Amino acid sequence: MRVIDTVKEMQETADKLRGEKRIGFVPTMGFLHEGHLALVRKARELADVTVASIFVNPIQFGPTEDLAKYPRDLDRDMKLLEQEKTDILFYPPYDEMYPKGYTTYVQVRGLEDYLCGQTRKGHFVGVATVVAKLFNMVKPHIAVFGQKDYQQLTIIERMVKDLNMDVRIIPYPTVREEGGLAMSSRNTYLSSAERQKALLIYASIKRLQELVKTGETDSLLLKEEARRLLASENGVNIEYVSISDPETLEEVDSVKDRAVYAVAVRIGKTRLIDNAMLGGGVT
Amino acid sequence: MRVIDTVKEMQETADKLRGEKRIGFVPTMGFLHEGHLALVRKARELADVTVASIFVNPIQFGPTEDLAKYPRDLDRDMKLLEQEKTDILFYPPYDEMYPKGYTTYVQVRGLEDYLCGQTRKGHFVGVATVVAKLFNMVKPHIAVFGQKDYQQLTIIERMVKDLNMDVRIIPYPTVREEGGLAMSSRNTYLSSAERQKALLIYASIKRLQELVKTGETDSLLLKEEARRLLASENGVNIEYVSISDPETLEEVDSVKDRAVYAVAVRIGKTRLIDNAMLGGGVT
Numbered sequence: 071m072r073v074i075d076t077v078k079e080m081q082e083t084a085d086k087l088r089g090e091k092r093i094g095f096v097p098t099m100g101f102l103h104e105g106h107l108a109l110v111r112k113a114r115e116l117a118d119v120t121v122a123s124i125f126v127n128p129i130q131f132g133p134t135e136d137l138a139k140y141p142r143d144l145d146r147d148m149k150l151l152e153q154e155k156t157d158i159l160f161y162p163p164y165d166e167m168y169p170k171g172y173t174t175y176v177q178v179r180g181l182e183d184y185l186c187g188q189t190r191k192g193h194f195v196g197v198a199t200v201v202a203k204l205f206n207m208v209k210p211h212i213a214v215f216g217q218k219d220y221q222q223l224t225i226i227e228r229m230v231k232d233l234n235m236d237v238r239i240i241p242y243p244t245v246r247e248e249g250g251l252a253m254s255s256r257n258t259y260l261s262s263a264e265r266q267k268a269l270l271i272y273a274s275i276k277r278l279q280e281l282v283k284t285g286e287t288d289s290l291l292l293k294e295e296a297r298r299l300l301a302s303e304n305g306v307n308i309e310y311v312s313i314s315d316p317e318t319l320e321e322v323d324s325v326k327d328r329a330v331y332a333v334a335v336r337i338g339k340t341r342l343i344d345n346a347m348l349g350g351g352v353t
Numbered sequence: 354m355r356v357i358d359t360v361k362e363m364q365e366t367a368d369k370l371r372g373e374k375r376i377g378f379v380p381t382m383g384f385l386h387e388g389h390l391a392l393v394r395k396a397r398e399l400a401d402v403t404v405a406s407i408f409v410n411p412i413q414f415g416p417t418e419d420l421a422k423y424p425r426d427l428d429r430d431m432k433l434l435e436q437e438k439t440d441i442l443f444y445p446p447y448d449e450m451y452p453k454g455y456t457t458y459v460q461v462r463g464l465e466d467y468l469c470g471q472t473r474k475g476h477f478v479g480v481a482t483v484v485a486k487l488f489n490m491v492k493p494h495i496a497v498f499g500q501k502d503y504q505q506l507t508i509i510e511r512m513v514k515d516l517n518m519d520v521r522i523i524p525y526p527t528v529r530e531e532g533g534l535a536m537s538s539r540n541t542y543l544s545s546a547e548r549q550k551a552l553l554i555y556a557s558i559k560r561l562q563e564l565v566k567t568g569e570t571d572s573l574l575l576k577e578e579a580r581r582l583l584a585s586e587n588g589v590n591i592e593y594v595s596i597s598d599p600e601t602l603e604e605v606d607s608v609k610d611r612a613v614y615a616v617a618v619r620i621g622k623t624r625l626i627d628n629a630m631l632g633g634g635v636t
Contacts, residue, residue, distance in 0.1 A: 081519050089372030171600075173462045174481075174515035180456050198457075199516075206517045232457035233482075234489045236364050317454075 071152050073159045077166050077207050083158070084121075084209035091118035095210035095237075097201060100124040101141040102150050105245040105253035109214040110154045112242050121208050122151055123160040125167065130196030141258050160208060167203065176202045178225045178232070184319040185221045185312055185332050186343065197222055198229050205230075210237050218244040218252050220332055220345040224319060244344070246272065252344045259340040267303050267337050274299045275346040278331050282348045287324040289313040292331070292348075300335060309334035309341070313348065325349045354435050356442045360449045360490050366441070367404075367492035374401035378493035378520075380484060383407040384424040385433050388528040388536035392497040393437045395525050404491050405434055406443040408450065413479030424541050443491060450486065459485045461508045461515070467602040468504045468595055468615050469626065480505055481512050488513075493520050501527040501535050503615055503628040507602060527627070529555065535627045542623040550586050550620050557582045557594075558629045561614050565631045570607040572596040575614070575631075583618060592617035592624070596631065608632045 074080045087093055094117025096109045106122075114120045124147060131137035144161075151159055175195050181187075182194040205213070215223045227239050245253045250272025251265065260268060274296040281292060296311045312332045314321050322329050328350030334343045357363045370376055377400025379392045389405075397403045407430060414420035427444075434442055458478050464470075465477040488496070498506045510522050528536045533555030534548065543551060557579040564575060579594045595615045597604050605612050611633030617626045 077517055081517075085371070085519070088368070169514075171511075172515055173464065174512050175460045175462060176516075177458045177460060178456055179458060203515075203517050206519060209519075228454075229457050231452075232455055232486075233459075234360055234364075234486050236368070236489060236492075 071148070071156050071159055073148075073161060075161045075163060077162060080160050080162070080207045081209070084207070087119055088209050088211075092212070093117055093208065093210040094120045095204075095208045095213040096120070096122045097204050097213070098122060098124055099126045099140065099255065100147050101143055101255040101258070102147045103245075103253045103255065103257075105216055105218065107150060107154055108245050109216060109242050110151065110156055112214045112240060113212065114155065116212050116214075116240065117210075119157045120155070121158040121160055121210065122156050123162070123204055123208065125162055125200070125204075127167075127196060127200040128164070129168070129199060130193050132190055132192065135190075136256075141255055160204075162207070167200070175199050176229060176233075178228050181221070181225050181228055181319055184314065184321075185310060186334060187221070189309060189334075194221065194225050198225055201226055202229065202233070202235070205235055205237055212238045212240055214240045214242050216244060217241050218254070218344070220330060221319060224317065244346075250276075252342075254342065256340055256342065260337065264305070264337045264340065267306050268335075268342055270300050270303060270306055271333060271335060271342060271344045274333065275331060275344065278348055279346065282325050287326065287349075289321070289323050289325060289329070292325065296331070296333065300333070305337060307336040309336060316347070354431070354439050354442055356431075356444060358444045358446060360445060363443050363445070363490045364492070367490070370402055371492050371494075375495070376400055376491065376493040377403045378487075378491045378496040379403070379405045380487050380496065381405060381407055382409045382423065382538065383430050384426055384538040384541070385430045386528075386536045386538065386540075388499055388501065390433060390437055391528050392499060392525050393434065393439055395497045395523060396495065397438065399495050399497075399523065400493075402440045403438070404441040404443055404493065405439050406445070406487055406491065408445055408483070408487075410450075410479060410483040411447070412451070412482060413476050415473055415475065418473075419539075424538055443487075445490070450483070458482050459512060459516075461512050464504070464508050464511055464602055467597065467604075468593060469617060470504070472592060472617075477504065477508050481508055484509055485512065485516070485518070488518055488520055495521045495523055497523045497525050499527060500524050501537070501627070503613060504602060507600065527629075533559075535625075537625065539623055539625065543620065547588070547620045547623065550589050551618075551625055553583050553586060553589055554616060554618060554625060554627045557616065558614060558627065561631055562629065565608050570609065570632075572604070572606050572608060572612070575608070579614070579616065583616070588620060590619040592619060599630070 094113030176198040249269050293311045316330050329348050332345040377396030459481040532552050576594045612631050615628040
């Protein structure tokens, strides 16, 4: 695996490659788990050259969020990426990403305001901006994003379409641990008792999918059921429970066709999110 | 000259070209004049393939501005571009530029607030956004922008640097009519009496450059002199007179090294802007 750690080398390499090969890209913040590796495998399947990036993007963290203690382990990440036959690890330094005087931001207006955007002000501007930057460096034909971060995926898809970025976004299904907990670098913060409580999130997904399958369409009722389930153990603090339009992310009153159930909770000091499609023949 | 009028064809063409040739780009809103043609010639000089685009970008016009009556003459523009041996005219349709649900904007914070940004709210978000889009379509190695729109040029340069767009911005000196009036598509609105008054703008530039050359550094005094000169005929309404830092566009108290004198006036219904460098050995 080749490691590239300057923007200039990445762009020159990408320019040379792009003429002959299809470039597949998986941007990450490192501390890789099976969820990331599944994205890398998908990129490898769809492209000739696979690039993964590791960059803990400061501008998507709020002032009270966990930037400083965000877990990092570059050696381990590199071994895992080697095992997956990643061709290039792009590991840009902070100074090149956000030099002195930095002031440009990409806003996907409206989509930023819902779900996690309610509490994580500026988060999705930070995400859209860094992804725009990385796309300009790696110049991929395809880029794979996990459905676990559903709002992020929706925003990136909208940005790519609106700004005519010449890259195809490939959504990849959420990878889950045994028991259904969605894989996340932040799971590492959970004690084993907390991890047990976190299983309620997946239980709420299965419950809502089941209710919709048996004919329930009333969003309010479905959300109440989710809240009831999540609150059935102490220490699961609900940040939001939402049933929304898959594209606009606006809350819907009823699950007519397809809708996204999205949820954010805090268990101890750890914030966990998850989501799943309801209706539209989802089983 | 090849005319391309879909985003898809432009991107496929650019992708093919980019491997072998250097692409030079001049984005315009049409109604071309000698100022634009000088940019095209510069692009031809620096690149192998020259692309000019014509698109009157609605999102950079305010609700009370002159979008509907902005002058257009595609046939004439095409003839002029042919004469300059332009290789490709890119003429994207509105529906492909801003489809239903469009919601993504590029903000170059801070730089947008000064000079024209004070009265033209949202203008430079519109400019940065459309240029980002056009760059993603045309994929140029270089793009030529006139110094006449100094704030626009500064914002584009900052955006390109911040978002790591792989394109080099080439600034081109303001092209002037006999008497010194900066070329602009909007000059076509001026009556001959108004055109005469408009010469005061260039007179104020020459006067300030002369004062600085002879040792004057006090911005307040220089700006007063500019205002006095511009007001020496009736019907020249000053919108702003500014002496600012060439990169941050912040007002400076004194012209120590280099500073930009920028001016916007209204003559009748026509808004005219101009600028020039003061100090730093400019003659």
